[in-house]
Amino acid sequence: xxxxxxxxxxxxxxxxxxxxxxxxxxxxxxxxxxxxxxxxxxxxxxxxxxxxxxxxxxxxxxxxx
Numbered sequence: 001x002x003x004x005x006x007x008x009x010x011x012x013x014x015x016x017x018x019x020x021x022x023x024x025x026x027x028x029x030x031x032x033x034x035x036x037x038x039x040x041x042x043x044x045x046x047x048x049x050x051x052x053x054x055x056x057x058x059x060x061x062x063x064x065x
Contacts, residue, residue: 007037007048014041 010029025041036056038049051059 007031010037012039012044 007029010031012027012029014025014027027039027041027044029037031037031050035050035052038051040046
């Protein structure tokens with residue numbers, strides 16, 4: 001989304017699209033109007049991807065297909 005955001009107080013939750021087998025898990029934080037943040041639940045310090053609501057919808061559509 002272009003600029004660095006302070007996500008210290010973001011409320012992360014495990015994505016409903018993540019499996020329950022202990023494999024690939026993604027955490028999601030709703031940022032309101034700016035969009036959605038994503039991170040790896042097993043490696044959250046590696047980085048965070050922020051997406052606009054439209055880009056997030058496209059991402060979910062792609063990975064769930």
